[in-house]
Amino acid sequence: MDESIKVVVFRMGEQRYGVDIQNVLGIEKLQTITNVPQTSAFIKGVINLRGDITPLIDLKERLQLGKTEHAEETRILIVNMHDIQVGLIIDAATDVMDIDLSSVEPAPEVINGVNESFLRGVAKLEDNLLILLDLEHILNLDEVNEVSEIIED
Amino acid sequence: MDTNDYIEVFLDESNEHLQSMNDHLLELEKNPEDLEIVNEIFRSAHTLKGMAGTMAFDDIASLTHKMENVFDKIRNQALEVSEDVIDIIFEAIESLEEMVGAIGEGEDGNKDVSHLVSHLEQLENGTSASAPEPDKGDENEIADSTLEIDQYQMTVIKQAGEQGYTPFQITVTLSADCLLKAARVYMVFEVVEQLGEVIKSVPAVDDLEAENFEQQFSLILLSDESAEGIKAGIHKVSEIEHVDVSIFSIEKAEGEAESRKDTEAGNRSDNHDSAKPKNKGKSASSKTIRVSSERIDYLMNLFEELVLDRGRLDDLSNKLNNHELSETVEHISRVSQDMQDLILSMRMVPVEQVFNRFPRMVRGLAKDLDKKIDLEIVGAETELDRTVIDEIGDPLVHLIRNSVDHGIESPDERKRAGKPEGGKLILRAYHSGNHVFIEIEDDGGGINREKVAQKAINNGLLSIERAENLQDDDIYQLIFSSGFSTAEKVSDLSGRGVGLDAVRINIEALGGHITVESEPGQGSKFSIQLPLTLSILSSLLVNVQNETYGIPLSSVTETVLLEEKDVMYSHRQKVMDFRGKVVPLVSLQDVFDVPDNEITDEQEQPYESVVIVKKGERMTGLIVDSFIGKKEVVLKSLGNYLKDVFAISGATILGNGQVALIIDPNALIK
Numbered sequence: 001m002d003e004s005i006k007v008v009v010f011r012m013g014e015q016r017y018g019v020d021i022q023n024v025l026g027i028e029k030l031q032t033i034t035n036v037p038q039t040s041a042f043i044k045g046v047i048n049l050r051g052d053i054t055p056l057i058d059l060k061e062r063l064q065l066g067k068t069e070h071a072e073e074t075r076i077l078i079v080n081m082h083d084i085q086v087g088l089i090i091d092a093a094t095d096v097m098d099i100d101l102s103s104v105e106p107a108p109e110v111i112n113g114v115n116e117s118f119l120r121g122v123a124k125l126e127d128n129l130l131i132l133l134d135l136e137h138i139l140n141l142d143e144v145n146e147v148s149e150i151i152e153d
Numbered sequence: 154m155d156t157n158d159y160i161e162v163f164l165d166e167s168n169e170h171l172q173s174m175n176d177h178l179l180e181l182e183k184n185p186e187d188l189e190i191v192n193e194i195f196r197s198a199h200t201l202k203g204m205a206g207t208m209a210f211d212d213i214a215s216l217t218h219k220m221e222n223v224f225d226k227i228r229n230q231a232l233e234v235s236e237d238v239i240d241i242i243f244e245a246i247e248s249l250e251e252m253v254g255a256i257g258e259g260e261d262g263n264k265d266v267s268h269l270v271s272h273l274e275q276l277e278n279g280t281s282a283s284a285p286e287p288d289k290g291d292e293n294e295i296a297d298s299t300l301e302i303d304q305y306q307m308t309v310i311k312q313a314g315e316q317g318y319t320p321f322q323i324t325v326t327l328s329a330d331c332l333l334k335a336a337r338v339y340m341v342f343e344v345v346e347q348l349g350e351v352i353k354s355v356p357a358v359d360d361l362e363a364e365n366f367e368q369q370f371s372l373i374l375l376s377d378e379s380a381e382g383i384k385a386g387i388h389k390v391s392e393i394e395h396v397d398v399s400i401f402s403i404e405k406a407e408g409e410a411e412s413r414k415d416t417e418a419g420n421r422s423d424n425h426d427s428a429k430p431k432n433k434g435k436s437a438s439s440k441t442i443r444v445s446s447e448r449i450d451y452l453m454n455l456f457e458e459l460v461l462d463r464g465r466l467d468d469l470s471n472k473l474n475n476h477e478l479s480e481t482v483e484h485i486s487r488v489s490q491d492m493q494d495l496i497l498s499m500r501m502v503p504v505e506q507v508f509n510r511f512p513r514m515v516r517g518l519a520k521d522l523d524k525k526i527d528l529e530i531v532g533a534e535t536e537l538d539r540t541v542i543d544e545i546g547d548p549l550v551h552l553i554r555n556s557v558d559h560g561i562e563s564p565d566e567r568k569r570a571g572k573p574e575g576g577k578l579i580l581r582a583y584h585s586g587n588h589v590f591i592e593i594e595d596d597g598g599g600i601n602r603e604k605v606a607q608k609a610i611n612n613g614l615l616s617i618e619r620a621e622n623l624q625d626d627d628i629y630q631l632i633f634s635s636g637f638s639t640a641e642k643v644s645d646l647s648g649r650g651v652g653l654d655a656v657r658i659n660i661e662a663l664g665g666h667i668t669v670e671s672e673p674g675q676g677s678k679f680s681i682q683l684p685l686t687l688s689i690l691s692s693l694l695v696n697v698q699n700e701t702y703g704i705p706l707s708s709v710t711e712t713v714l715l716e717e718k719d720v721m722y723s724h725r726q727k728v729m730d731f732r733g734k735v736v737p738l739v740s741l742q743d744v745f746d747v748p749d750n751e752i753t754d755e756q757e758q759p760y761e762s763v764v765i766v767k768k769g770e771r772m773t774g775l776i777v778d779s780f781i782g783k784k785e786v787v788l789k790s791l792g793n794y795l796k797d798v799f800a801i802s803g804a805t806i807l808g809n810g811q812v813a814l815i816i817d818p819n820a821l822i823k
């Protein structure tokens with residue numbers, strides 16, 4: 001039997017994306033966000049997740065797909081990668097499914113406007129494509145100038 | 154229980170034994186004749202060997218085995234305790250620590266120890282070759298002598314005797330090819346516990362379960378069975394070679410206890426300081442249990458959630474105005490307050506945990522530098538929050554190294570200065586108010602004011618005119634300035650200054666302060682002031698537009714309502730006059746880019762709310778929109794993802810469940 005992975009499937013715009021369920025801690029409804037000053041634009045702030053302070057990333061903005069409009073369906077996908085816990089704001093969480101690794105192909109350079117470095121691959125499903133995201137890359141801040149400079153007077 | 158749980162226990166206990174070996178070895182160096190100390194070390198090495206063997210850490214086992222042999226020689230007076238011996242043993246302990254540390258990091262803990270093993274073998278074989286096998290002595294001891302019992306057990310036996318129970322001493326020998334010793338022990342206990350009550354076993358039950366024994370173990374059983382009945386019962390368990398059941402004689406035990414007391418008293422007179430804490434530790438250990446710190450953290454987190462719900466309940470009961478409900482809620486509040494205090498106290502650990510590695514370090518440093526240094530530790534029992542303890546180690550190592558290296562002079566120099574050859578280093582910890590102080594005091598040469606001032610002037614930290622006007626103490630503090638000293642320039646400055654700014658930064662990150670006092674020719678004293686706990690913080694909550702921020706109360710000097718006309722400008726910077734001092738003003742709204750509150754911003758306030766914060770001598774006024782009040786908050790980090798956010802040291806969760814950011818005022822003070 002081919003190896004398969006379980007992924008959590010969610011929607012941003014019309015496109016469906018997936019992340020490995022191993023990295024997903026939970027899905028939460030949107031709640032009050034506290035802004036954290038002087039951080040990258042896609043970092044929306046922090047929330048109180050049952051006593052843990054958890055940073056929130058607007059995944060759409062991170063992938064340079066525009067901004068998420070907060071709606072009834074908007075969810076926060078709590079993910080954990082290398083002991084870093086982060087919430088990703090997404091349009092809607094839809095599914096959990098098994099993906100055959102054999103059906104996953106490496107990502108083309110740009111797919112639906114998402115830079116390939118954020119992608120782990122593309123899974124061919126019966127009716128459409130599922131983009132598997134590379135969380136490690138999405139959470140990596142090294143390339144983003146994160147440390148703000150001290151304000152000069 | 155999976156192996157990970159075992160690993161944790163193994164790590165904990167190994168570290169404990171290594172520490173005890175360390176301590177005893179240092180004592181042994183002072184009293185090379187004291188065989189009681191040798192025995193203690195032997196026991197630790199033996200236990201460690203057993204544990205490592207069980208866990209299949211072969212390198213640790215083989216190294217401890219060799220150490221054990223060496224100590225056995227010493228114990229049998231076939232080998233003298235020389236400096237060489239101590240040095241090699243220390244080296245071995247260091248390697249063991251490395252290996253145990255590596256296991257803690259998730260590695261396999263293997264290390265090439267062959268040269269140490271051969272060193273130890275040389276020691277072992279260097280003298281007479283007729284030493285007996287190491288383990289034999291131990292076993293015979295158990296079999297022949299009456300078991301040691303303490304006062305409590307003695308009373309239990311006496312009372313049981315009055316009720317017609319007989320104390321039996323049972324010694325069980327397992328057959329040599331027995332594979333699952335712990336299982337057999339368990340079965341034996343099953344049997345005897347049906348016959349009566351086991352009040353003591355040698356080795357202790359924990360050791361038996363961990364298979365830390367050879368073939369034999371003993372126990373004392375209170376039973377109304379006959380000796381034969383017990384014997385027959387135990388023999389039903391397979392793989393038992395021999396069972397010896399005799400009546401345990403209280404008189405004999407008492408007699409032995411007496412004589413033991415005598416010898417102990419004898420030892421104590423030689424060795425007054427060390428004997429006491431040791432005994433204290435033993436009696437206390439029976440009343441403690443080991444809980445992993447993760448669990449306490451988890452408990453703390455759960456508790457914080459409870460506190461949030463308590464806040465909500467409070468709101469609800471106020472709204473509903475039901476007498477019974479509000480009474481219950483009040484009670485919950487009181488109980489949970491007590492719980493909070495208790496949980497916080499559980500997180501407190503004595504600084505001893507950090508301090509106890511220093512004696513060996515100082516010994517090693519002093520040896521390397523050819524100095525004589527006596528380290529005195531005062532107040533090792535002072536308790537601090539575990540999070541602080543974890544962070545304070547490195548800065549202290551730095552400071553102690555600094556004192557040993559630069560503070561205390563060489564013996565020759567000291568003689569010339571008319572001081573005793575041996576330098577003195579005092580490490581002191583104590584509580585005061587809401588803070589813990591740690592001081593490192595030496596009786597060395599002190600700080601050279603001229604050199605420090607000169608250096609500061611060269612590095613552009615100080616102008617020549619100011620240098621002349623500054624007090625000695627102010628000059629000394631300059632050694633903590635960043636950019637004061639760089640590594641390659643250390644030797645230029647015979648005083649101090651090895652990366653002390655790094656120490657200062659570390660300590661300030663913990664919310665502490667460091668200062669130094671010095672008397673030329675008499676020595677210097679570094680003192681570190683630390684908050685009791687990092688997790689609970691007194692803070693001033695303020696509003697900036699719609700957002701709430703917390704400012705640590707420890708850096709707040711005062712809050713001021715400043716009229717618009719009192720805001721002045723100097724070099725295009727807003728400033729104010731605060732008791733004759735010009736204090737720069739910083740608007741938090743501008744710094745943090747807080748969006749305007751659209752609804753209520755219409756009414757222009759005639760004054761500004763200003764929080765004056767200080768860092769050392771410097772002050773800054775933070776302009777906020779309104780003060781909310783003082784509150785004890787639980788400080789939480791923003792996590793690994795949001796590191797180094799400018800001027801934010803963490804966050805907390807308010808009563809309504811919202812997150813408020815905690816400001817780091819130090820970053821805002823210029």
